[in-house]
Amino acid sequence: MSDDAQPKEEGQEAEAPPKKGKALPLLLMLVGLGAGGAAGVLVVGPALAAPGGGDPEESAEGGSSGDHGGEGAEGEASEGAAALYQLPNVIVNPAGSPSRFLLVDLALKLSTEAASEELTAREAEARDRLLQIFGRRSVDQLSDIALRDSLKAEVADALSELLESGDVVSLFMPRFVIQ
Structure with missing residues (x-):
């Protein structure tokens, strides 16, 4: 009986490392894709969608605070x-x-x-x-x-x-x- 138990344990040990070896890269890839997707949706997407093309703070203020071509007062x-x-x-x-x-x-x-x-x-x-x-x-x-x-x-x-x-x-x- 002990002989029967040993092959099962050896078979389980032999099967376990390949599963871990294949699962870890797959898991890391899924986590990376999830993080990249979240960053794209939450950070990059709103920045690109903001009027003015990039800096949401600058577009919310109505543009840069630079010179307006010498047109006079701001009004x-x-x-x-x-x-x-x-x-x-x-x-x-x-x-x-x-x-x-x-x-x-x-x-x-x-x-x-x-x-x-x-x-x-x-x-x-x-x-x-x-x-x-x-x-x-x-x-x-x-x-x-x-x-x-x-x-x-x-x-x-x-x-x-x-x-x-x-x-x-x-x-x-x-x-x-x-x-």
Whole structure:
């Protein structure tokens, strides 16, 4: 009987070290992944999502405390400061192609913060003008890179006409997809 007990113990001893040897690296890997995921969600994610791209304290204060380009007192600088306004997901069917569509996101740099507030209030009118401008063009015209600058200028002019408290300084199209 003692002979039967010894092989079992030896078999158990032989099986145990490989389990520990394989389990320890696996356990360390899982702990590392968990810690990395937690750091990403709790630290890196909020830092990247904060306006201004990185330092949440700086963006909460409204920017750096540096010079504002010599625009005068702080009150004057904040009133006349340029604002970035985004118009996402403008979708339109190009002229002559009912089965295709254009998806464009616009980012507008406006001359004043008041213009941004005005555009927020008149967003429906702005989108209607955009649909008219983009809808008049064919897929070939929209696809032509050489015509993109004139299209941007036309959009900027049309939206500037809509605004009474400022102008569109520059226009960006971060997403321009023809499907």
